[in-house]
Each structure stands twice: as structure tokens, then as C-alpha cells.
Amino acid sequence: MKKKILVTGGTGYIGSHTAVELIGDGFEVVIIDNLHNSEADVVDRIHQITGVKPHLEIFDICNKESLDSFFTANKDISAVIHFAAYKAVGESVRKPLEYYQNNLGSLINLLGAMKEAGIPGLVFSSSCTVYGQPEELPVNEQSPLQPAESPYGNTKQIGEQIIRDTTRAVSTIKAIALRYFNPIGAHPSALIGELPRGVPENLVPYITQTAYGLRDELKVFGDDFNTPDGYCIRDYLHVVDLAKAHVVAVKRLIEGKNKSDFEMFNLGTGIGVSVLEAIKSFERATGVKVNYKVTDRRPGDIEKIWADPSLANRELGWKTLSSLDEAMLTAWNWEKKIRSNKG
Ligand code: NAD
Ligand code: UFG
DSSP: OOOEEEEETTTSHHHHHHHHHHHHTTOEEEEEOOOSSSOTTHHHHHHHHHSOOOEEEOOOTTOHHHHHHHHHHOTTEEEEEEOOSOOOHHHHHHOHHHHIIIIIHHHHHHHHHHHHHTOOEEEEEEEGGGGOSOSSSSBOTTSOOOOOSSHHHHHHHHHHHHHHHHHHHOTTOEEEEEEEOEEEOOOTTSSSOOOOSSSOOSHHHHHHHHHHTSSSOEEEEOSOSSSTTSSOEEOEEEHHHHHHHHHHHHHHHHTTOOSSSEEEEEESOSOOEEHHHHHHHHHHHHSOOOOEEEEOOOTTOOSBOOBOOHHIIIIIOOOOOSOHHHHHHHHHHHHHHHHHHTO
16 A cells, blocks of 8 residues: 655645655655645646646645644545745745744644644754854754744744654654755756746746746845855755655655654755856856846845755765756746746
């Protein structure tokens, strides 16, 4: 019998790519999503890629009653991957209460429902934002967590603490937090990708929309940082590489290979790339120029961060395979395809 995995936020960007990889690995996928930042037809696109249409339940995980009745009907779930959250650093500075409410409310409900239903494994979407602005780079899992620079980052720090306390208190629940660096790109089929509602908050969708002509210019948030070229530095990894790490993490929990009740892993390439270098990579990979203008810094932004991914390389047997240019090309192919479909 196929093991059943609940993917919350599974019609979203990373969740949909992970659903594809899980199905490809022989898992049954059930998705809960309230479609706050995604479309229901993503499950049809997953079907087109994999030949299997995952079951989608549309409701808000902050609604405890709905979540509890879902688990009552689905006690055979082997593990949960919890993607559902709001994710934009800048927006979280403007709307802190919404971020605390959604990101922490959903997690607390989920852990409570897992405890009641006896569901054993949780993979949590964490973020390199938990490190705040690190004093030493690259960051590894032992690096001290600095104060979060944004309410969003704080929800991930607190989320990890909630999980740590819960795994200590509830012996049935084991968890893995995956601290993503910056996922970009799209599935090579160009059937799924990042499709933010409204004006994109993240860099790469803003680049692709500007290149496509949907936006006049990309605003680059500052060029006076303490970095070699003055632009912010991130560690951009291909979303398909990231998705594959979730399959490994889920198997680790199901097979009981975890070394403690709550583990955490950095998921990145180990390479720091500036915003300017990211723009140049897009231009090199696609042959399309990006119209950009440097503006003020964005509140809540971290100046520079990149991963030491060696723990994930060693323990999970996982590493990134795609280059930055390859990832940029898939992001562009996705943008073109989705726009041409929309007419
Ligand atoms: P996304 O917005 O594309 O996907 C999140 C999905 O969750 C959306 O489909 C949304 O509709 C759904 N959702 C949100 N709140 C919900 C709720 N209360 N109930 C039900 N569904 C809900 O985002 P993503 O980029 O796929 O990110 C997934 C996870 O990874 C998030 O937890 C995010 O914080 C984390 N993360 C993302 C990045 C990134 O750069 N994309 C980096 C680090 C961590
Ligand atoms: N940037 C711009 N212009 C834009 C958008 C972004 O210059 O229009 C810059 C930002 O200032 C930053 C870099 O591009 O220097 C990356 O910004 P993103 O918004 O794409 O990514 P963040 O690093 O701020 O945050 C993202 C996700 C978080 C996640 C984090 C992990 O939104 O959910 O990556 O690093 F936690």
C-alpha cells in the first residue's frame, strides 16, 4: 500500500513541486490549501506531469474544526509536510498580526490535530531567515540564531521552538525543520512554477514579469550594503532540488532514521549570489535584458546570507544539482508559458 503524505500548502510554489516528487517516488499525496496564494488547477497540472491527481481539500488550517475533522477521516497519514504559511518578508513588516496569526495559528492547530490523531512525522518549512543577520558566513545549523529581522522570520523562529517543545512533550511526534535558502525556478515541464497573486514580493518572479513586460522595471532594494558589489547576497537554489529534499526527509521519519526527535537542516547551494549577479544570470541564461533601477533598501531585509549545506549533504545524502543559470531559464520558460496560456 502506498504511504499517504499530507502536504499542507500543496498547491503553492514549493508544495506543488514537492507533490510531484512524492508521487514520482510512489507516495500518495493529499493536499490541504485555502488557495490564498495559489490556484486549484495546480492539481490538474500535477496530474499532467505525474499521471496522478492528488486529492485537494480546500480550507484554512487556522480553522481547527475543519482540520480536526480532516484528520478524523484520514488517520492513515504517515507524515505531514507543512508548507502552508505566508512567506513575504516585506509584507510581514507591514502586516505583522496577519503573519503571526496565520503562520503560528496553523502550526499550533496542525500539531494539536497530529497529536490527537497519532500522526507521527512532521516536516516543517523553515527558512534561513531564522539566522537573522549572521555574524559569520556561511551559516551552519550550529550558528547562533540572531534576532529575526522581520515578523516573518520571527514566525519561523517561534515555529521551530513550538515544534521543539511539542516533540519533547509528545513522544509520538518526530519532526524535521528544513531551513530553505532562496528557492527559484520552475519544473522543467513549465506546467508548475511560482505564480504570486498580484505584485510579486520575491526577486525572481519580479525579474521574469519585468522581462515579460508586465512590470515597467525591477526595483532593486539598495546597492550600498557591505558586500563586494554593494548588493544583498542570497543563496538561490532550484525548487526541484529543494522539493527532492522533502522526499528524503519524509522517508527518514517514516523509516525512523532520524537521530533525534527534532532535527534541522540547511538547504542551499553554499554559494552566495548578489542581486546584481542574479539579474546577470537571468540575462545570460535567457538572452533577455532586465530593466532595473536601484531604490531604497527594503525594511526587514538581511544584508547577506548563504548556507553551509554540508549536514544535509552528509546526513540526507542530498545536494543541489542545478546551476543558477539553469534555474533562471526554467523560471523564464514558466513565465512565458503561463502568460501565453492566459492569452
Ligand atoms: P506559497 O505561497 O506559494 O505556498 C503556500 C501555500 O499555502 C499557498 O498555496 C497558500 O494558499 C497556502 N496557505 C497559506 N496559509 C494557509 C492556511 N492558513 N491554510 C491553508 N493553506 C494556506 O509559498 P511557498 O514559496 O511555496 O512557501 C512554502 C513554505 O516555505 C512557506 O512556509 C514559506 O514560509 C516557506 N519558505 C519559502 C521560501 C521561498 O522563498 N519561497 C523560503 C523559505 C521558506
Ligand atoms: N529584491 C529586490 N527587488 C525585488 C525583490 C527582491 O531587490 O523586487 C531583493 C531583496 O532585497 C533581497 C533579494 O532580492 O536582497 C531576495 O529577496 P526575496 O524577496 O526574493 O527573498 P528573501 O530573501 O527576502 O525571502 C525569501 C522568501 C522567504 C524566505 C527567504 C529565505 O520570501 O519566505 O527567502 O531566504 F524565508
